[in-house]
Amino acid sequence: MRGESPEAVATLLMQQEGLRGLQGPTISPVYSLDGSASGAAAKHGFYACVICVAKKNLYPSVKALQKIGGSGVLVQPMTYIFDEEPLRWQRLLAQLGIDEAAAGNDPAAAAAVLASNGTAAQEAAPARR
Structure with missing residues (x-):
């Protein structure tokens, strides 16, 4: 997802009801080659966002992500969530x-x-x- 900063991307996600995750999204910069001969890594304003959503909310969440500029959505099943002691x-x-x-x-x-x-x-x- 494109953004000015991880905080700006987090703000976009947190404003959407279905994109808040369990405690909030995890946002990481995406590094790609800078185009030089050295092959150095560079940031280009792309961020990877990880959120957890219930299966029944998957499609609406994908649509909400796309609406705010998300693309390349990968879906992985969640087998367990080990949270705080119940x-x-x-x-x-x-x-x-x-x-x-x-x-x-x-x-x-x-x-x-x-x-x-x-x-x-x-x-x-x-x-x-």
């Missing part, structure tokens, strides 16, 4: 009286503690219908 996990640990620091701040260790505490695990499990 609030529901923190609540479960608190409800079970599990000290996450004692588990080494390791979710797998905390899960092992949870698994070894059969009665608490049964009480905390949601009822299935």
Whole structure:
């Protein structure tokens, strides 16, 4: 995408509802050859923009990108998003009286503690219908 600066491109993207991503876009300068015999890299006002959008919003997001000057849109499926520790996990640990620091701040260790505490695990499990 063309732009005066990464900040200018970010502003354009953030003004579009579907182009804000999870926390905001990632914008990087695109370097190409400067045309000299040395083959040095040069910036020419192009920026690569990375945003995450829900699959159902893909087509409208591509159209919004094109409307503000985006081109060469590449789409990659997202398999996982490892964000901050989920609030529901923190609540479960608190409800079970599990000290996450004692588990080494390791979710797998905390899960092992949870698994070894059969009665608490049964009480905390949601009822299935």
